[in-house]
Amino acid sequence: MKLLFEKSVEGRGCSILPPLDVPACEPKEKRQAPLRLPQIAEVDISRHYTELAKRTHGVNDGFYPLGSCTMKYNPKINDEMAALPGFAKVHPLQPAHTVQGCLKVLTLAEKYLCEITGMDAMTFQPAAGAHGEFTGLLLIKAYHKSRGDTRRTKIIVPDAAHGTNPASATMAGMQIVNIPSNEEGCVDIEKLKAAVGEDTAGLMLTNPNTVGIFDKNILQITKIIHDAGGLNYYDGANLNAVMGVVRPGDMGFDVIHLNLHKTFSTPHGGGGPGSGPVGCKELLKPFLPLYHAVQTDDGYRFDSPKQSIGSVKAFYGNFAVVVKALTYILTLGAEGIREASQNAVLNANYLKSRLSQWYDIAYDGICMHEFVMTLENLKKEHGVTAMDVAKMLLDNGIHPPTMYFPLIVHEALMVEPTETESKDTLDQAAEVFHAIYQKACEDPEALHQAPTTTPVRRLDEVGAARNPVLKYPF
Amino acid sequence: MGSYVPSTQAERQEMLHAVGVNTLDELYGAVPKEMMIDSLGIPQGKSELEVSSIMQEMAGENRVFSSIFRGAGAYHHYIPSIVKSVTGKEEFITAYTPYQAEISQGILQSIFEYQTMICELTGMDVSNASVYDGASAAAEAVAMCKDRKRQKALVSQSANPMVIQTIQTYCEGADTELVLIPAKDGKTDLDALTAQLDDTVSCVYFAQPSFFGVIEDAQAICQLVHAHGAKAIMGVNPIACAILPTPGECGADIAVGEGQPLGMPLSFGGPYLGFMAATSAMMRKLPGRIVGQTTDIEGKRAFVLTLQAREQHIRREKASSNICSNQAHCALTASVYMAAMGGEGLKQVAGQCYSKAHYACEKITAVSGFGRVYEGDFFHEFVTTCPTDPQELMECLEQRGILGPLPIEGGLLWCVTEMNSKAQIDALAACLEEVGK
């Protein structure tokens, strides 16, 4: 389909602003370059984006079992509440007494999320999960520094970790110590013991981990780090498995980030905005970013912690996203939150039990909210890769699972159905996976050719990277 | 209580049976018993109707001003209806990052169009798909410039203090030395800048217009910076870009800014949009997602996330940025806004901001005690003195439904946009007269 710029016609446009009602004047130095934004009528803008929407697969279009991303249904009330004029039309620099409602949203969300995670305080400034990781690591760094313990610069990260973990540690000026996982995909206790020392700043971990298994040695793991003088960081990417059942704070974690756009169902927006609040135990509270909303006898106001690490962005975070998350928490409540996690785990196990009839599951036993399949045998026997299966799913209206992650599993497909899918949907998906498996055995070439029914077919990604065309050539 | 779990109790039992357990609790066998909790200390769930009332009540505890003369990083602009309608489409709201290109052409093309528009606006060669906000964009830009030989960053103190704070935090993290260049007359002090420039400096960040609204001599700053082999990072207001010389024309290496004025509501500070554009030479140093054009196996034009080897999921600890989720939906918002406005429309917005700010400045400074603090051309913000206690002044204005200027050290920071009618400005000036009496 055409680009907006290809639909542009000189002289067309929308009528938006009234005429200027004061004397016109202009700056001394002016822009000389043309400003070639599209000249397009409102009707054509509307149709253009409707066409683009049709070429986009959202959770509203169908099953979206994208592992590690928690693509649950996004309740519509959340968006409506965030768009209330009382929230949307409030300037961030209004005096505190005129924004009591906003400050209340932040303190309530903090209170509830701290209860869910077992933390003592929370900042909403980080805009996404990775931003939260960076913030949390700066808290750890500031903590050690405040104690004069400047040698602690090493962050221990399992090899199955999300790529953001090591990247965040580097941004926080720390060095990575990678430790291999054991055969169950969990932390190798002996290797961990060997890795800690006087230079250990902390550990970054998800639990359940990236292969969807709850690490039963978690208390021992966090204790090893504490005994060595380090702190434990919880990557909240997989919190959707354990809400209302077990809390990171009780597992021995000192600091955590959440992904409100995953676990708390504020949508992903095609890649963002998210919200990556960071919760911490009392010992890290003095270092939290600026603008921490607090309740006092005289109402709500912002407080800036004394030894704050500063700001990681302007203002107070993706506020409207926090409104959505709070709406979601109020709707579900204590029981509903727990029910969500339990059913996320149930759905994953159910789908796993169905798929295990045909596909190899990378790790045996009960999984948490997601599981990893390995298509190594399918590749060896029939030359069909995880990518091929993923592309065939596209032809069946299902968004593929996460591919080739975690890195420790070959030909990995990571499946996370979430709690908001019905048994019917899971059964239908299982049938699709079954049919694809049969096809892979009988006619591998059909899978190499997939997809065939999508708006475009497989792309020349090498060409895109070798000769980057990153904007419309006018 | 509200619930979004569709499975019935009977279906749950059936599924448990298929898994080989009897109860949901059995699924958590790996969790040590001593850690488990029975319930959460948060309220019980509520119906949609109840939740809606609670949230509306909280929203009602905020004051919405119809007359706003405050900016300082968040700007009150008109948002065309088409923007809200298009961005409200469920597919755009609920999709994930477009990793599966074949079923994500809609989002990918919208980002490609966004990148094109940002390049047009800034006069730069390449744009990424967005970062969190203008402040983090500035901090990421500083990180792009650091190399083995040049480790020090210079930041003009005439930039927005929140942006400076954010750059400081990022620099502190990465152990990058940062030196602040003092402001003079509301803009970067060129002599002080010259004194700091040497072959250890990687980059200089400054804002156009400055935090105080003053238009910097951006070309002179870029020339000066380049003469010392450093990179120039220009933080720009995207609306101002429509009429002021672009970062490209000024010679900047990287242009960043807060994209909120391009169709995003004020929303108490977020979500906003960090845009980043650079010269071709710096393309591979840009953080975050970038969409490129390519073809599919049938030769059809298509779009795809590209140059991914820069990013954290591939480069891990060697990645120069950890960014993963960005502000895609806000970038979409900006695209629709710019499409609705068109080039002429955006220039009109900028022109109205400029003209109305100058009209307001004239009216305000005509009131005794409100003198301009800084000379020089300005865009839509300016600083005046304040003859009374600023707090009292703000309260007086508030009573009249006006969100007044932001009190800052040395005066009041005013902002005027296309939203402020002549009548509003005249009413404001009358108010100030009254307060002064």
Added chain:
Amino acid sequence: MNHPQELKYTRSHEWVKMVDDTTALVGLTDYAQHSLGDLVFVNLPMVGDPVTKEEAFGDVESVKAVSDVFSPFDGEVSKVNEELLDEPGKINADPYGAWLIEVSNISGQEELLSAEDYEKVCQEEE
């Protein structure tokens, strides 16, 4: 897999061609380019940069991976194959023609592998 006899090799899949006693060209082996897949970009050092034995001097990118390239010895970069910046695919097409850098004043090259020994390393990795 093609591994010319006249070249020397490293365990990290670089080849070395001696220009004279203290100068050598360094490139990526056929095995390396094959396992990396289509290369889309190379990051190379500048002329004059020092290189250290067994430390990365650059990296090569495919669409979905990035891989460090290690220096087989200590020395100083005397030439950089800038052609590869525009056409990284040359490494795939002609791995032994597409040298990455030339290093001068080299030392520590004694432990390099012969073609036979390198073949064994590749077989072990298969």
